[in-house]
Amino acid sequence: MTERDDITALERALVRAARAVGRLDLPALAAGAPLGKEAYVMLARVDEMGPIRASDLAATLKLDTSTVSRQTHKLVAAGLIERTIDPVDGRACLLSVSERGREALAEAVAFRRAQLAALLRDWSARDRGHLTTLLDRLADDLQQPSAPDRVAQPT
Amino acid sequence: MTERDDITALERALVRAARAVGRLDLPALAAGAPLGKEAYVMLARVDEMGPIRASDLAATLKLDTSTVSRQTHKLVAAGLIERTIDPVDGRACLLSVSERGREALAEAVAFRRAQLAALLRDWSARDRGHLTTLLDRLADDLQQPSAPDRVAQPT
DNA sequence: GCAGTTGGTTGCAGCACGCAACTAAATCGG
DNA sequence: CCGATTTAGTTGCGTGCTGCAACCAACTGC
Numbered sequence: 001m002t003e004r005d006d007i008t009a010l011e012r013a014l015v016r017a018a019r020a021v022g023r024l025d026l027p028a029l030a031a032g033a034p035l036g037k038e039a040y041v042m043l044a045r046v047d048e049m050g051p052i053r054a055s056d057l058a059a060t061l062k063l064d065t066s067t068v069s070r071q072t073h074k075l076v077a078a079g080l081i082e083r084t085i086d087p088v089d090g091r092a093c094l095l096s097v098s099e100r101g102r103e104a105l106a107e108a109v110a111f112r113r114a115q116l117a118a119l120l121r122d123w124s125a126r127d128r129g130h131l132t133t134l135l136d137r138l139a140d141d142l143q144q145p146s147a148p149d150r151v152a153q154p155t
Numbered sequence: 156m157t158e159r160d161d162i163t164a165l166e167r168a169l170v171r172a173a174r175a176v177g178r179l180d181l182p183a184l185a186a187g188a189p190l191g192k193e194a195y196v197m198l199a200r201v202d203e204m205g206p207i208r209a210s211d212l213a214a215t216l217k218l219d220t221s222t223v224s225r226q227t228h229k230l231v232a233a234g235l236i237e238r239t240i241d242p243v244d245g246r247a248c249l250l251s252v253s254e255r256g257r258e259a260l261a262e263a264v265a266f267r268r269a270q271l272a273a274l275l276r277d278w279s280a281r282d283r284g285h286l287t288t289l290l291d292r293l294a295d296d297l298q299q300p301s302a303p304d305r306v307a308q309p310t
Numbered sequence: 311g312c313a314g315t316t317g318g319t320t321g322c323a324g325c326a327c328g329c330a331a332c333t334a335a336a337t338c339g340g
Numbered sequence: 341c342c343g344a345t346t347t348a349g350t351t352g353c354g355t356g357c358t359g360c361a362a363c364c365a366a367c368t369g370c
Contacts, residue, residue, distance in 0.1 A: 013290035018176040020297035131289040135168035142175035
């Protein structure tokens with residue numbers, strides 16, 4: 001029974017926080033954020049995973065390839081991403097962050113960091129670190145392990 | 156410098172976790188979840204805030220009244236919410252959860268709890284509690300205090 | 311070299327959302 | 341008490357992200 005309430009409370013907190021985080025982006029854009037949420041996530045992923053195929057990007061983001069295709073096209077059009085043909089496979093393309101993209105990403109990171117720092121200005125470093133650790137672990141457990149998509153499938 | 160990296164890491168973890176939580180819903184629906192994310196949030200809010208006006212609901216959810224109007228209409232059509240005219244103001248309506256709605260909500264809560272419990276099955280009660288506390292505080296700080304929408308406005 | 315597979319793009323549809331225009335009901339001032 | 345203004349909610353319109361399915365082009369295997 002304790003665990004029951006325990007999990008329920010966590011679920012509530014999770015939904016609430018996820019919502020709050022998500023809603024942070026709309027006003028941020030109005031306030032001059034350089035990149036929208038989706039562009040930011042995608043650009044950051046491309047940046048950290050080096051030249052990467054569109055399909056691999058889609059896989060790591062758990063998005064449909066069509067969605068990635070559209071988003072990357074936007075980023076290419078904006079000059080933030082470069083697309084080169086994969087030398088070992090003529091139909092694939094390798095995505096990498098351009099110089100402009102790197103700048104935009106740095107700017108976006110700075111903006112978000114400042115925003116978050118302002119919002120959490122009275123948190124202790126200890127609590128921030130703790131939350132970071134727990135969130136990373138949570139994200140890992142939510143995606144990686146046994147049940148990313150399937151939740152209750154006997155296989 | 157330490158704080159700088161500290162916040163950056165937290166921001167990354169936050170985005171990742173929020174994304175993971177959000178993406179949990181799509182497969183959940185496929186796996187038989189009773190309520191979509193939005194319907195769930197709205198129904199839960201109506202449940203906890205008793206009979207509530209549409210405009211107040213919109214305010215607490217930080218949504219446009221038009222969005223709330225549409226969503227609640229769906230819920231009413233589904234028989235999960237009852238809409239009565241506010242006795243003290245003929246243009247306002249009071250929303251409350253119907254009996255069917257209460258059942259659906261309970262079912263949804265149970266589903267989500269089970270899902271989460273499965274995903275976090277090897278977490279200690281201590282860590283779960285800690286995360287819950289931190290997330291609640293985070294959600295509070297992200298919405299309530301000084302900077303819910305405006306992020307950098309001198310006022 | 312042809313059949314089958316795989317990477318990516320595009321048409322289509324669904325959904326949530328915000329803004330603006332609108333209706334109806336309340337409230338205010340004369 | 342009546343016209344003017346404000347307020348609660350609804351609806352039209354446009355936008356953005358998303359997945360699915362059909363499609364094209366390039367690779368792979370027999």
